[in-house]
Structures are given as C-alpha cells and as structure tokens.
C-alpha cells in the first residue's frame with residue numbers, strides 16, 4: 131500500500147473450523163479471492179464481502195462469516211461507517227459507489243401499518259373454498275364502444291395486459307445482471323403469467339420468446355430500443371427515474387460491456403454505457419406527452435405506455451402531470467429500491483419512502499378525477515407479502531418486486547453488485563460465474579416465492595371479507611397507523627389504530 | 633425547393649404510390665390531427681405502398697414513427713416534432729423545415745431536410761443518415777451511438793447550436809458552416825460534452841474554449857478527409873453545390889471510458 135493510501139479495515143472475516151477437510155472448494159467458489167491454502171490449511175485474506183457463497187458450498191459446514199468487531203474507538207456521532215467512508219474517500223478522491231437498496235435502517239412505514247380484518251358485521255371469506263380474485267390489469271382493460279352511423283356497435287378493446295397476480299418483476303437490465311439471471315426472471319414471469327421488466331438496454335434476441343410477458347424500458351440511453359423491440363413487448367415504460375438513484379443516469383462501466391451486452395445494447399465492446407441524467411427530449415410534462423405519444427404511435431396504440439418515476443418530494447404533482455400527458459400506467463419507485471450500481475450519496479439520501487408516495491399519488495389522482503385513467507404500480511423494498519398487501523391498500527394496483535426475487539435466486543445482499551464479481555452468478559458478466567446461476571432453478575424458486583405471496587394475499591383478502599384484490603386498491607380505510615409519527619399518517623390519509631370506520 | 637425528388641431510390645422503387653393530403657382544418661380551425669395523418673401512413677405501409685407523398689403538412693408530429701420498411705416518404709410543408717422517430721429503413725425527404733427531435737432514436741434510413749431542422753435532431757440515433765441543408769438548434773446528435781456496421785451520420789449545411797454531439801458514443805457529425813461569415817463559429821459552446829465515441833467535423837472557426845467536458849481537438853487525417861468528401865458529395869446530390877471553403881476541425885473524445893476513476897467502490 132502506498133504511504134498516502136491508508137487501510138480501510140475489513141468488516142467481515144471467514145472463520146474456518148476444525149471440521150474443514152481442506153477440499154479447497156471454498157477457494158474456487160470465492161470470487162473475491164479471499165481464501166487461500168497454505169501450510170496445510172485454508173486461510174482468509176483481506177476483502178470478504180459476506181456473500182456467503184463459501185458457507186453455502188462447504189460440504190462440511192466448516193465456514194462461518196463473522197462480523198469483524200469494531201476496532202475503531204467507539205463514537206456515537208462519527209460512527210465506524212462514517213469513518214470508513216472518510217478514510218476511503220481520502221484515499222481515492224472518488225464518489226462512493228454501492229449497490230442494492232440503501233442499508234441505512236430508516237424507519238419503515240410499512241412496519242407501522244396494520245391491516246383490518248372482518249368481524250361480525252362483514253363476514254370473512256375462506257379463500258380455499260371460495261374464489262378470491264387476484265387478476266390485475268396493466269393499462270386500461272376497458273375499451274370503448276362506439277355507435278356507427280349505420281347503427282352497429284364497434285368495440286375497441288382496451289390495450290391493458292391481464293396478469294394473474296398484482297405483481298410485476300422489477301426492471302433488471304442485462305448488464306446489471308447476467309444472462310442466466312434475466313432468463314430465470316423472464317421464465318418466472320411467464321409461468322406466473324405476470325410481467326417482468328427488461329431494464330434499460332434492450333432485449334437479447336434469445337429472449338424474444340418472452341416478449342408477451344415483458345414490460346420494456348425506454349430509458350435516457352435508448353439502448354437497444356428499435357421498432358422490433360417496441361412492437362414485440364407487452365408494455366412500454368419510459369424510465370424517468372429509479373428509486374435507488376433519482377435524478378441520476380446510468381453508468382455501466384466498460385468492463386461489463388461484454389460481447390453479449392454490446393450486442394444487446396448495440397454499443398461497441400468495452401466502452402462505457404452512459405445514460406444521460408435526463409432524457410434530452412423531455413424537459414417538461416409537455417415534452418413527456420410527446421414521447422408518450424411517439425411511443426403510442428410506434429405501436430399503433432396496441433400496447434400500454436407508462437412512465438416510471440422515482441418517489442421524490444413533489445411526486446403527486448409529477449404523477450398527475452404524467453397521467454395528463456397520456457400515461458396508461460405509472461410506476462413509482464421508492465428510495466429504498468435496489469440497483470446494480472449507484473452513488474451512495476444518492477442511494478442513501480435522496481427521495482421519499484414509497485409508502486408515502488403511493489398514498490399521496492393515489493389521493494391526488496382520485497381528487498383530480500384522473501385515477502381511473504391509469505394503473506398505478508409501485509415498488510422499491512417490498513420484502514414480504516405483507517408489504518405488498520399494504521402497498522395495494524395504500525393505492526397501488528400492481529406491486530413491483532425485485533430484490534426479494536433475486537434473494538430467492540441466491541442473492542445474499544452483500545451489496546457488491548457494482549464490483550461485477552457476484553459469486554452467485556447474478557450481478558456479473560464473467561462466464562464462469564454466470565454459469566453458477568441455473569435459470570431453471572432460479573425461475574422455480576421465484577415462482578414458489580411469488581405463488582406463496584399470492585396465497586397470502588388471498589388469505590388476507592378473505593380475512594378482510596374482500597373477494598377481489600381490486601377492492602383493496604387504495605382502500606386506506608382498511609389500514610391503521612401505530613407508528614411514532616401521526617403526521618405522516620395524516621398525510622397518507624390513514625387513521626390511527628383505535629379509530630373506527632365512521 | 634423541389635430540387636432532388638427524382639433521386640435514385642425513388643425511381644428504382646416507383647411501383648406503388650399514394651398521396652396523403654394533410655391540407656385542411658378540423659372543426660376548431662386547427663390543422664388536421666396527427667393521428668389521422670399517421671394512420672393513413674400506417675395504412676399505406678401495411679398495404680405495401682412504396683412511395684408516399686404528404687402534402688400540406690402543418691406541424692403534425694410523429695410522422696413515420698417506427699416505420700420499419702424501406703419506403704420513400706416525401707413531405708411538403710413543415711412536419712412537427714419527432715419526425716421519423718424510432719424509424720428503421722425509410723427514406724424521408726422534407727421540402728420545408730423540420731422541427732425538434734427529427735430522427736429520434738432512428739435505427740436506419742435517411743432523412744433529407746431542405747430547410748432547417750431544429751433542437752435535438754438525431755437524438756440517440758444509432759444508424760442511418762440525416763442531411764440538413766440549413767441550420768440546426770442545440771443538442772444536435774446527442775448520444776448518437778454506433779454498433780458493428782451501423783454508424784449514424786448527420787450532415788448540417790449551416791450551423792449548429794450549443795452541446796453539439798453531447799454524450800456522443802459513435803457515428804459522425806459534419807457541420808459545413810455554409811454562408812456563415814469566417815469570423816463567426818458555425819457551432820456553439822460545449823461541443824461534445826461527455827463524448828466517449830464518434831467524430832465531429834466542423835468547417836470553420838472553433839476555439840478550444842468551445843469544447844465540452846471530455847472532448848479534444850485532433851488533426852484531420854486522410855481517412856477523415858475521404859469520409860468528409862463522400863459526405864459532401866452526398867450533401868451536394870441533395871442540395872446542389874456547397875459553396876464554402878476552409879479547413880475542417882475534428883473533435884473527438886479523450887477516452888471511451890470518460891468517467892473511469894471518478895468512483896470509489898470500497899465497501900463501507
């Protein structure tokens with residue numbers, strides 16, 4: 131180490147127990163080159179990120195990852211985290227990068243909300259015996275009926291997409307994740323009859339077969355966007371912002387622009403794939419209207435066109451503008467949402483919680499008489515079916531799930547995606563690592579997870595005496611607040627626990 | 633202005649033709665709705681028409697959006713924003729001015745504008761060519777990119793505004809500076825800001841302080857000159873001879889990885 135670069139101590143350390151038979155499997159499995167064999171034993175070097183790959187793969191269960199005890203003198207203000215960041219930036223002079231959603235334990239509003247249940251005056255429904263409907267539409271399902279001059283009716287069907295559950299797999303681009311990972315997600319979406327996001331960067335030609343189950347992304351870089359791509363997919367989403375990095379463009383470093391990525395994004399091998407911070411054809415709501423109209427023209431009004439915006443302070447007004455601009459659906463992405471790479475400063479400090487955003491957007495659109503024109507999708511930190519159900523009650527028609535699906539497939543939330551060495555074959559383009567992700571297994575695990583969540587949704591709906599998820603959308607009267615800050619409950623239009631229906 | 637409509641592509645494909653007349657007003661006295669005009673174009677394309685002539689165009693937007701057939705479209709009048717957006721194949725000739733975002737994210741084909749084309753012309757273009765006889769506005773050729781055999785080209789007869797070739801990732805922009813006095817630069821400020829691929833050629837005066845972040849000046853080489861001459865020939869085939877003389881300035885990126893070293897990936 132140079133004398134002007136000081137040590138930033140490790141946070142994790144693999145500890146190898148006496149059960150180890152020195153089979154050296156862990157050395158091969160660790161993509162961060164932490165483990166080595168010498169003097170007849172496995173030893174740990176520097177750089178463990180706690181991805182747990184070695185732990186999972188050790189046939190002897192001989193490895194345990196330990197949190198390195200805080201070695202710095204304790205301080206309540208300058209926490210170890212702050213000091214690590216200071217030391218690191220004094221070494222590098224760079225903008226700190228990270229990935230996944232923010233790891234700062236901000237208070238979750240979901241955890242301060244309780245759901246209602248039916249008692250006496252409104253009978254509960256047993257979802258195992260009676261139908262509880264979870265089908266949901268993205269975009270308008272209602273067409274129009276027109277009476278022609280000769281007196282016959284012309285029916286124009288809506289362009290909405292029917293999904294079997296109110297869930298959309300969030301956008302993860304090929305680039306952010308591996309080929310096998312994207313394939314697994316697309317397979318899962320098809321089996322569940324829901325949509326999966328393509329992320330920015332176009333669609334690999336092998337994945338055309340999944341197009342009817344894909345929500346495509348038109349982001350500021352316009353990578354891979356051409357007429358075929360637009361006409362094939364189920365729906366088109368203009369990505370204005372992402373919860374993990376509102377106001378930030380994309381930056382796929384040249385190392386990750388492999389043959390595969392270069393072909394899909396249609397850019398030269400090894401160059402940085404930069405997405406401008408704004409769309410340079412959108413500086414206003416009126417401009418947004420033009421891109422929406424252009425895309426609708428491009429697909430002859432046959433697919434819904436939506437807009438994805440990060441949950442920021444003025445979200446209700448922006449969402450209202452987007453609906454007026456002609457969006458068939460709006461996707462709100464909360465500040466805790468995931469990403470393959472983002473500056474920490476934005477990930478950890480910009481935006482607002484998705485819970486508040488969904489509630490105020492649903493309220494505003496309802497007040498303005500716009501709510502029935504649009505499907506409201508919301509995502510960013512949906513950890514469980516409880517979060518999903520509360521999100522729907524807060525106002526979302528469709529809930530975006532992403533990190534939870536990746537965790538189902540193997541992600542251990544080590545927050546190292548931006549290093550491109552994911553030992554689980556998820557956030558990487560290195561062929562030997564990519565092959566660790568078995569698309570079939572990944573898809574199966576995601577299908578299992580989301581099917582279970584859908585059953586739990588039915589349980590809750592039944593318990594509330596509701597027979598269709600659509601009746602829960604924006605039904606904030608079935609939520610009660612128990613948290614420390616009644617003001618946020620007021621803003622969201624939610625009563626406090628103890629208040630009745632009247 | 634109807635100088636070059638008898639171009640080669642036109643005569644080779646003159647099999648089926650249709651004229652769409654956009655003249656006229658709706659019940660509120662506004663020009664005919666773009667949806668009607670575009671619907672007619674879509675219908676003609678689906679019926680296999682190879683030559684479409686639009687007359688009386690008055691600001692209708694999104695003309696020929698995402699058309700993916702190799703057909704000819706002549707436009708008489710002033711098409712509105714996003715002309716030829718996402719298109720992949722058509723040859724469009726505009727006898728008039730074009731407005732903003734002409735050729736937005738186009739994949740292939742050609743757009744010839746016998747007048748001016750304004751802001752954000754050729755946004756995110758990935759292939760094909762745009763020739764503009766007159767001037768263009770700001771952010772022209774922003775984030776053009778090339779891939780394999782596909783390389784987008786924009787040729788501007790007059791001048792271009794600020795942020796020419798911003799975020800440029802590939803392709804070629806050529807500014808001829810026709811009819812611009814020698815002491816005035818034919819381009820604005822922040823040329824090639826964030827550029828990480830491609831080349832910009834400008835005939836006329838360019839000062840180093842007009843360059844954007846990540847852009848640098850380089851000497852024009854023989855290959856460049858060959859390409860420039862080819863493009864000028866093509867330009868002249870559409871618009872007649874080009875008059876100005878003078879040397880070309882070449883703007884290129886410092887690096888294809890401009891923001892390397894900007895970040896710190898240490899786990900915190």
Ligand code: SF4
Nearest residue numbers: 160178179181182184
């Ligand atoms: S980085 Fe992952 S595989 Fe390597 S030692 Fe740490 S936990 Fe094990």
Ligand code: SF4
Nearest residue numbers: 541542544545547552
């Ligand atoms: S995707 Fe891979 S690198 Fe990213 S957090 Fe999950 S395990 Fe870690």
